[in-house]
Amino acid sequence: MGDPAAVARRWRAFADHEAPVRSPHYAALATGVAADPDLLAFLAALPPLKRQPNLLLGVLTLLHDRPPADDAELRAWVLDDVDRVRTEVLARATQTNEPARCAALLPALAGLPGPLALIEVGASAGLCLYPDRYAYDYRPGGRLGESELVIGCEVTGAPPLPARLPEVAVRVGIDLNPLDPVADAAWLRALVWPGPGHDERVARLSAAAAVAGREPARMVTGDLLEVLPDAVASLPAGVTPVVFHTAVLTYLPAASRSAFVELVRSLPVHWVSQEGPEVFTELAVPPHPATDERFLLAVDGTPVAWTAPHGGSLDWLG
Numbered sequence: 001m002g003d004p005a006a007v008a009r010r011w012r013a014f015a016d017h018e019a020p021v022r023s024p025h026y027a028a029l030a031t032g033v034a035a036d037p038d039l040l041a042f043l044a045a046l047p048p049l050k051r052q053p054n055l056l057l058g059v060l061t062l063l064h065d066r067p068p069a070d071d072a073e074l075r076a077w078v079l080d081d082v083d084r085v086r087t088e089v090l091a092r093a094t095q096t097n098e099p100a101r102c103a104a105l106l107p108a109l110a111g112l113p114g115p116l117a118l119i120e121v122g123a124s125a126g127l128c129l130y131p132d133r134y135a136y137d138y139r140p141g142g143r144l145g146e147s148e149l150v151i152g153c154e155v156t157g158a159p160p161l162p163a164r165l166p167e168v169a170v171r172v173g174i175d176l177n178p179l180d181p182v183a184d185a186a187w188l189r190a191l192v193w194p195g196p197g198h199d200e201r202v203a204r205l206s207a208a209a210a211v212a213g214r215e216p217a218r219m220v221t222g223d224l225l226e227v228l229p230d231a232v233a234s235l236p237a238g239v240t241p242v243v244f245h246t247a248v249l250t251y252l253p254a255a256s257r258s259a260f261v262e263l264v265r266s267l268p269v270h271w272v273s274q275e276g277p278e279v280f281t282e283l284a285v286p287p288h289p290a291t292d293e294r295f296l297l298a299v300d301g302t303p304v305a306w307t308a309p310h311g312g313s314l315d316w317l318g
């Protein structure tokens, strides 16, 4: 049994810092949970990793096909249905998959000699494994590619936007629990927070799932530290191996993050990372003037840009 006061602090931090801009509705709900002793007792009885706000909120959204309208409804949905909610929370993990992150990856990938063999660690449903199959609308910079999914991206600085999409010969996704873009579509949708951009993000998931369905990636189940070397060794000759990850290292304990960085540096691969800057104690992280959350894009350990966590902006350095 965890400490309900600690759970309340976690939910209040989510309400005050993580959610207000991206989802005022989730911020309001989380404020209510943080002040509700019955809900805090329910959460404190769960394993630590299962107490996070976006997991319970995602599960409630999945079970009811919409988020709770207010705190009273949230309270009823949990406390009147405890067994079902607990079962779903224990069975699931937050595995948000956001193909819009490809707009920031693209200039980094296109700078490498093709054909590329992409290995994404922490791939979820693998929707970021198709940077060459999406189209892009860089502002400024113009349009690139033809696809049912066009990813918009505001640009500052001078990223090396390619004239052509890179050639990708191999796609491998590694995840503790690979999701299927179609069979798990309802869970992927439930993980999208209500708020600005929600409908656009949900539409993007369907379009990306259609792209993935046409050429399924090879998905490998396992811990990235354990299965990455074999995945790299299994690649055919004549391709440029690229290991990449976005929004993954934050889920690893600090020691595993360092072990991963050491591992990826020891392999014959290029390494593209797009993560919150706090996970990179090894990199010299440049300052960013924005007050909202940013990811750092790095190529082979060298920071090249700041990006929006769910895609949509790219601030090239230098």
Ligand SMILES: C[S@@+](CC[C@H](N)C(=O)[O-])C[C@H]1O[C@@H](n2cnc3c(N)ncnc32)[C@H](O)[C@@H]1O
Residues within 6 Å of the ligand: 093, 094, 095, 096, 097, 098, 099, 101, 121, 122, 123, 124, 125, 128, 174, 175, 176, 177, 222, 223, 224, 225, 245, 246, 247, 248, 251, 252
């Ligand atoms: C937030 S999702 C990001 C998915 C995708 N990279 C994206 O940007 O849309 C994080 C993913 O990392 C996976 N993950 C977390 N720890 C992992 C580990 N040790 N080994 C493999 N996958 C892991 C989770 O299962 C989850 O699917």
